[in-house]
Amino acid sequence: MDTPLQLLISSFMRATGSLLHPRMLSLTVLPFLAAGALWGAVLWYSWSELVALVHAGLTQLDVAAPALQVLTVLGWYGLHMVVAPFVAIVLLVPLIAVTVLMLIAGWSMPVVVRHLAKRRYAHLERRHGGSWFGGVGQALLASAVFLILALLSLPLWLVPPLFAVIPPVLWGWLTYRVMSYDALAAHASATERQALQRRYRWPLLAIGVATGVLGALPALIWVSSALLILLFPLVALAAIWLYVVIFIFSALWFGYFCLDALDRLRREEETARGNDRNNDRDNNRETPRDGVPTIPA
Numbered sequence: 605m606d607t608p609l610q611l612l613i614s615s616f617m618r619a620t621g622s623l624l625h626p627r628m629l630s631l632t633v634l635p636f637l638a639a640g641a642l643w644g645a646v647l648w649y650s651w652s653e654l655v656a657l658v659h660a661g662l663t664q665l666d667v668a669a670p671a672l673q674v675l676t677v678l679g680w681y682g683l684h685m686v687v688a689p690f691v692a693i694v695l696l697v698p699l700i701a702v703t704v705l706m707l708i709a710g711w712s713m714p715v716v717v718r719h720l721a722k723r724r725y726a727h728l729e730r731r732h733g734g735s736w737f738g739g740v741g742q743a744l745l746a747s748a749v750f751l752i753l754a755l756l757s758l759p760l761w762l763v764p765p766l767f768a769v770i771p772p773v774l775w776g777w778l779t780y781r782v783m784s785y786d787a788l789a790a791h792a793s794a795t796e797r798q799a800l801q802r803r804y805r806w807p808l809l810a811i812g813v814a815t816g817v818l819g820a821l822p823a824l825i826w827v828s829s830a831l832l833i834l835l836f837p838l839v840a841l842a843a844i845w846l847y848v849v850i851f852i853f854s855a856l857w858f859g860y861f862c863l864d865a866l867d868r869l870r871r872e873e874e875t876a877r878g879n880d881r882n883n884d885r886d887n888n889r890e891t892p893r894d895g896v897p898t899i900p901a
Contacts, residue, residue: 606868608807615811615860622856623849627719632848635707639844643700647837651692658695659688686833693836694761698754700840701775701819701847702747705782708851709743710736713786716855717863721791725863728870733797734789739782746781750774775816779854780808787855787862800865811861815854822846 606614622628714736721728753774760766788797801808822843832839 606864608804611804611861611864611868612807612810615857615864618860619853619856622720622860623853625719628716628852628856631712631715631852632845634711635704635851636845636848638707639700639704639848640841642703643840643844644837647840651837654692654696655688658692662688662691689833689836693833694758697823698751700844702751702778704844704847705779705851706740706743706747708848708855709782709786710740712852713739713783713855713859714790716852716859717787717790720856720859720863724860725791725867728791728863728867730791731793731796732790733792733794734785736789739786739789742785743782746778750778771820772813772816775819776809776811776813778812779815779851779858780812783812783854783858784808784862787858788866791863792866796866796869800862800869803869804861804865807861808858811854811857815850815857818850818853819847821850 754771757770757774760770784801785797788800792800
């Protein structure tokens with residue numbers, strides 16, 4: 605029987621191989637177009653106003669205003685110009701990523717599960733312990749909690765080494781809560797889903813954290829150059845596509861892991877039922893009736 609670590613590694617390898625399947629690549633199109641159209645419109649009409657609002661807010665802060673003046677005195681006026689756009693990006697990135705995650709969870713994840721079930725898990729009975737509306741509700745609730753925690757912890761994101769710890773953990777928790785429900789909604793009963801989420805809480809969280817680390821890749825695009833920060837409305841489209849690909853990979857990884865774990869759970873239950881039947885049969889053979897031992901047929 606595979607250990608949780610073996611399940612984690614094997615599901616990762618399968619997800620990596622399945623990501624390039626034409627069906628999976630096609631699932632990136634609709635979320636990208638929807639998120640790109642939404643945030644493209646938002647940034648086109650409000651980017652300048654948002655940057656101006658952030659700049660006005662920074663100049664009113666007791667710490668930010670002297671810092672901006674120091675940058676100007678030192679001749680680093682270019683950095684002075686990108687501080688407000690950088691802060692605006694930090695505020696917008698969680699919203700953009702949550703939008704992509706919601707689209708993947710609502711549209712792509714059910715297709716991913718059907719694809720995996722057809723290719724590898726056709727033998728698994730569908731017990732429908734969850735629903736599409738339940739998945740959307742779970743995603744909305746988890747996203748609201750995530751955004752509140754992200755907002756409260758935002759100042760710590762700029763403090764080493766917390767900037768490398770807090771965001772991946774928050775993203776890991778969010779992805780784990782959303783993806784594990786969707787991966788098991790069609791095939792597991794509600795009892796099975798809850799049991800698997802308890803048994804494999806840490807491996808599932810590890811998959812989410814790994815996804816969170818991968819989610820830092822789009823941020824590297826923006827921080828690599830001050831020019832790219834200023835061109836954020838254009839670069840955002842490339843980042844949205846990266847988020848879509850990362851979350852599709854995450855859906856595959858969660859899908860393989862959760863369905864493997866469900867198959868393992870049911871085989872364990874079947875073995876336990878078989879052992880119980882054998883024990884009952886042995887007990888019946890050994891139990892005397894009216895003082896006369898039962899003779900096996």
